[in-house]
Amino acid sequence: MLIPQLQKLLTTPINQKSRHNRYRFTVIFWYILSLTFAIAYILIGLQKAFSSKYIVSDDAREYISWMYRYINPDLFPGDLIADYFQSVTPIGYGILYKIIAALNIDLILFSKIFPILLGLITTSYCFVLCMEILPVPIVGFIASLLLNQSLCMHDDLFSATPRDFIYPLFLAFLYYLIRSSRFGILIVLALQALIYPLIAFIELLILLMRLFRWQNGQITISQNRKDFILFTASIMIAGIVILPYAIQSSQFGPTITAAVARTMPEYWHGGRFSYFSHNIISYWFDGRDSGFFALISPPQLLLGLLLPIILKFKSHFFLTKELKDEVKLLLQTAIASLIMFFIAHALAFKLHWPSRYTHHTFKMVLAVAAAISIILILDATLRWSRENGKQILIFGTIIILGAGLVFYPSNFSLKVFPKTPYVVGQAPTLYDFLQKQPQNIVIASTSEEADNIPIFAQRTILVGKEYALPIHTKYYAQFSKRMLDLINAQYSEDINQIKDFIQKYNVTFWLLERSAFVPEYIAKNTWLQQYQPAARQAKTKLQNNSLPVLATLINSCTVFETDNLVLLKAECIKFATKN
Template structure:
């Protein structure tokens, strides 16, 4: 009797005959889905608002230059700001331009936005599940798993365009199942404007949907409207992506794979760490190269059971309720893999290959896992009612449910949710620089320099966070700056220091107090990428003290715990000895 009640509550599909009861079930499971989503996000946002100078790690790349929306005179002639403005998708820039027009602080908005994204993502995930298998619990399990995986990585809190992949792609799936042409085209346009590379996956899915699998054969649609619609989708995607392609090409072309293999930036410890001597890591788990990169939690792997279950449908009666559009999940996998291998073949013209599977696989596996779990549970209920053993079944269900829901708090996860927020450690420095003229330039090898553009809105010459070796015209200039900076910082020749200051119009030089010991360079994987300058600097430090170190006492204008800020006017005034 209890098993029958549980089956009715958990795995009974909604029907038109019991609208009131079905509506209550949908409201209950949807509300539960939203509750967990909001709970996870609020847990992540606790850190975001724990201090004034806290921001998402990658937001420094995208949001810093956007302060130009408030003041167009910021970052004049700034290579870094100009570059990241050029590679920021147009739609994403428009979102923040609207926020700036509303006079809302951009960092504040980037912290609040995950709540909105989480609600939309959860809602569309629930709706997609209800379209494929009209059992409300499926929507809850899928959204629970998806929100868990999003909060285990920085896929909602990054304050970058990738945060919008999930709500937009799930919306695309929903409107595809509903055959809503207008909805598909609107979402496709938004996707191409905000995260263009996923637009290619969308187009491949629409292309595959022109074909049908019937009686063991592939047939093409005979409906002329299907081809007209696909042509319209192609045109909209081209119109949305082309301006971005032109905009981002000013610092192109993209580096070739052959050249990248010769650069330490693309190997272990480098800024990108794309290549690996471990072929398993390279193809499967590599953050930028592997097609299963960052796929977790392990519960998602229940999604792999779905194809097996569908092969034995007579044993799973609930499969009769499956919408034929369950095939859309397979189409997503195929389209993602096609783009994954295409991106590998054209490296790095289409960005990192893993971006085509990393996000879409998470969504597909979450939905497939929820369907699989529900189908198995329903079959278990059927078996139990025929064979007894209710206590065993109830105990198993309780243990499994607890494991599913309480997984984030288990000992296997050291941190949940995992957020990319970091805290600026030098507020005195930011306040001081903010009061300086807008055209100043700060040179530094310190990691704290990465925070200056977003917290002080002032130009830095270089910074680890901005050292992306993707586009040749940008990175050639960036690398030369780094080499010149290392050479000047560790030289004994005051004239070389002055020439560097003059060449790059440096106003301030930010130094760490520990910068003049060999270990500062030997233990810094970022500086080690710039050879032979780094090795030459180590050799010099082992023999004598660089001239810059001797000027700290006389030219420092600001000091913090481990940082000193030197004014270059003072350095230029030093005479040769």
């Protein structure tokens, strides 16, 4: 009796008739369990988010800093960094935060709590999508469990950036596509194009592929006029939504070419983007920005690769007869993603990083395919055990399998789970000091702590490691020039050079690390090493015991200091030139 009961609980399909009877409870149970795990993972991740006042997601510093202009339009006047990231922020994402600012909700606080809602929406659409493909409730639970584990192993849910919206929107798109809800498809496509346009290209390709049918070894065109109307409407909506964003972001363009990028240390190992690699397998397979199979984890997702094999041997898997024809949507998604992946490589870097077209969609496809594969195999195994009397063995196997899926994140092999990309500001008193200064001040610094100033103090920095994106040529040309001038001035023995630098960039304060004037500071700083020959020359000077002018002015011009940071007033430095 044990095996039949397990089979009824775990692998019995919910058909149209049973949905109105006792099986409704089964659906609700597995759905609530799915939400429970999602909430648990998110709440664990958010513990760090609220562990300090000055803590924020790493990439949120790029997107949210400039948005304080919504609250105070006078912030960041003439700020190259703020202007650039405002131009590359998707329009829909900017509108969302504009609404939040208008509601008087703190932007950083919102960025921390919004993953809860996104996680619940993602889980819900994942669950109902699975029910449309294979109406066995536990499939929805396993798929959402694997997907949530995957999201929490990378910064795909807590990043406070547009990519957090990919998963709920794309899963919603697939769901409405299966349900033939044209209104739902168009709404979700519009939102995707507004918030993360890259995935909208994949959705358009899927709609294009569905205009064709594979029958009897031949490709035929759909005879349904509504399919063409839907595709045409989708093209028009995507074009209307994406075009303004393309124009907006082009003011700092064009994008850098692959040929030029190959000559830049920023695009190799240790650079801002480790895009290129001498290992061709890594470059195409698992490179973070270049590989089509990048950041695919947990390994249980790879069970999804078994689904095509299982479907080749349907006669051995009784439950496959309950599998809906729309399972082909998983394959269509994978094909569309790969097409965009290779197009992005061919047009590098006009369509951003190629891996963005497969990294996210593959996770969703594999999570659903893995869940289906597991249940098809489980059902076949249960049926076999009923015939061969291996009930105890099968029962033990199910317990081990379930425990492995549920408790995988607590496995010793995962050092951190959930992986949250939060950074903690190390100089709260510095942020407080700068907030009391005029809004038009400019801080020059090679310290990584400068990255936190725009988000926590809402003041302009000249450069910052976090903002050193070598993508758009007009932006990065200015940024690189600033970096070269800053390094040259910071380690100069000529005070007139420093004075010219301050005047050229209207520098108000100079933030220094006390360790900045030893050779190791430059030698071990991979970011500074990208800016040659300035970094090399500065290192040589320090090795020759040269004493930069700024080092001699620390005692006389410091207006604020912490353990390892000193803030020099530029006016004091300029005054020192007159003596």
